[in-house]
Amino acid sequence: MRALRFTSAAVALTLAITACSDGGDDPEKSSAPSPSASAPAGLGTYYSQKIDWTDCNGGFQCATANVPLDYAKPAGDQLKLALIRLPAQDRSRRIGSLFTNPGGPGGSGVEFIRSTGRAFGADLRSRFDIIGFDPRGVGKSDPVRCMDGPQLDRFFATDASPDDQSEVEKLSAESKTFADNCQAKAADRLPHVGTVSAARDMDVLRAALGDQKMTYYGASYGTYLGSYYAEQFPQNVRALVLDGAVDPRESSTQTLVEQSKGFETALRAFVADCVKRPDCPLGTDATAAVAKIAALQKQADRKPLTNSRDSRPVTESLVTMGIALALYLKELWPTLRQALTQAIQKGDGTFLVALADQLVERDQNGTYSNQTDANMAVNCVDKPNPPDVTTYKKSVDEATKASPHFGSFVVWGGLPCVYWPAKAKEKPKPITAKGAAPILVIGTLRDPATPYKWAQSLAAQLDSGVLLSLDGDGHTAYLQGNPCITKATDQYLVTAKPPKDGLVCR
Structure with a gap:
């Protein structure tokens, strides 16, 4: 049961969400510099790549993006990341992209959005392209496959x-x-599937999709990925929701x-x-x-x-x-x-x-997704064992x-x-994301997979952390459809202004 999972099978059974956001003002400026203008050395080609979207049924569009296998050798081998988007309904008031990650590690972000993209709040669906992507080694992004x-x-x-x-x-x-x-x-891929590299991939995707800053919803392990993004790119944070937080300090x-x-x-x-x-x-x-x-x-x-x-x-x-x-x-x-x-x-x-x-995403015919392989591969290189x-x-x-x-x-x-043959290079440490805009951390009091104490810890570690709590059961909060959680989260993502720190929804 090695997992910090947020399974698409469970998400598909969640309650429908009623959005309550007030809309807010579009904080982005059309005169801002190109998102790829400040690409790290050697990564300009990746940051400026053009993403070609094609229809992939149900109102969704799909694409792929290139990232380096090894960021220390950006001119070397590449990986292809699979993406999906549900385009913003109100293009005239579009804010940008809302990137998402469903957790795992090993959960397919593409399948997550295909199954639950329309469960996000109405204001979010109206004003953001809802983006899902399979992280490196996961799903359709050059997946790690070990076991039949x-x-x-x-x-x-x-x-x-x-x-x-x-x-x-x-x-x-x-x-x-x-x-x-x-x-x-x-x-060849095992040393490079960890969260640090996946977070760098997110910044490539942000720039390639034309966003000046990152707007993100991450659930379960997705909070760990989001935390590492904020730690590496605090200046690029617009609004991050970390729902069902993982504590990066623990071994x-x-x-x-x-x-x-x-x-x-x-x-x-x-x-x-x-x-x-x-x-x-x-x-x-x-x-x-x-x-x-x-x-x-x-x-x-x-x-x-x-x-x-x-x-x-x-x-x-x-x-x-x-x-x-x-x-x-x-x-x-x-x-x-x-x-x-x-x-x-x-x-x-x-x-x-x-x-x-x-x-574990096993079909009745005995085949598995690569969730388990990817879950192990990421966990084993993220922290020493x-x-x-x-x-x-x-x-x-x-x-x-x-x-x-x-x-x-x-x-x-x-x-x-x-x-495991590939050893971890990172050690557990607090994540502060010094200089980042306010980051919203959500915890559910009786969450089975990500204990509430982790949300409290992560919100305290982050220099700009704001804690929002659900007095309830189940794993993560936003997609449970609680009106208080929905309103607070949607308003924050639209306006980039967080709710009062310590708010508890019931």
Whole structure:
């Protein structure tokens, strides 16, 4: 479950959004210098490239852009980035481009906008071209591909809550195979898929699309990408929304430990709601209900659940992944109650494995998107990782104590990074983005994948950070359709004026 994911499958089920922005004034000046005029040395060709948009159905337009594989060698090999846009409806009042990233790392920004572009506020759709792009190594942007479908099936089914040394060794072997496959199939790209380079790509795209400054909405990992953009290009920030924030100060393993705590918090919120409902399969007592979920996990560990979807046994890991996916979005809680009823009463894990497949973008025919490959590739080079399994296990033990239902699964999920051939060059550090215009950080109080404390931390780190909070459940806030969040976010993106710091929406 190695991921800071914002899955398109979950987003597609969100509530429709009603925009409440007042419109504001267009802050851009037509007499401003060319966006490519201040291109970094050696990158002028990239910054001034012409983007040719073509129709790609449904009112969308698609294109590609070139970026250097290695920014230290801009005259060397290139990568092609896939882009999509939903053009501004009111061209006479168009402000510019609203760049977006759905998270992951590994989430396709192209598919995100194709599925949810019209869920953005009405003022945003009217005054901005809504832009999605697949970051380097993701989706259609020279994707990193390491594992085929059967290999990923085996990787995800492997017991990620090992009970003895032999199970640890089996998990380690699968993790090493993942890393070895990436080395064999994508060695040239692995050192260059990290967030620092992806943030530099964003500035190339900004200039190539003719924007003087960056306007951006990033969710989940997209907040980490946006933070690094602001750190490298503070003078180019117009308005950045960082929704479901990631804390850049935490180590690779501490990030996973804290994430596992977020899932534990979200599970208890689900249980508190479930026990009040007549269709809850967990009973009426919250403490006993949590114990029933643990018992289901253990049952699947001893004997996998059945599955009428395909031939895969529903192991403990798949059960846990299915539960986790449903915690991303409160609208999936009824589905989770149904899945747990099927699993507890009949020993049938069909619904749970279907949810697990959504989490990792597995089609019913057994094929996967490259989300998992890209997710691992970016995470493993973004921050240093422990040197061996023994050291790594200390973080697993910490997580298991703090999050008994998810800790082991979340942290062990990052084990391939111990064997990763490309090593991280950056170390965890605070992001200040000194000199940037106000940056809006949004946190949801019971967010499973990006704990609320991360939003508080990032807003405090940023010199111009402003914190907006949602007292609610689910992963990220903006696309949940809360009118208070929508109004505050849309007004900020249109006017570049943030809401009052500390505003809490309910």
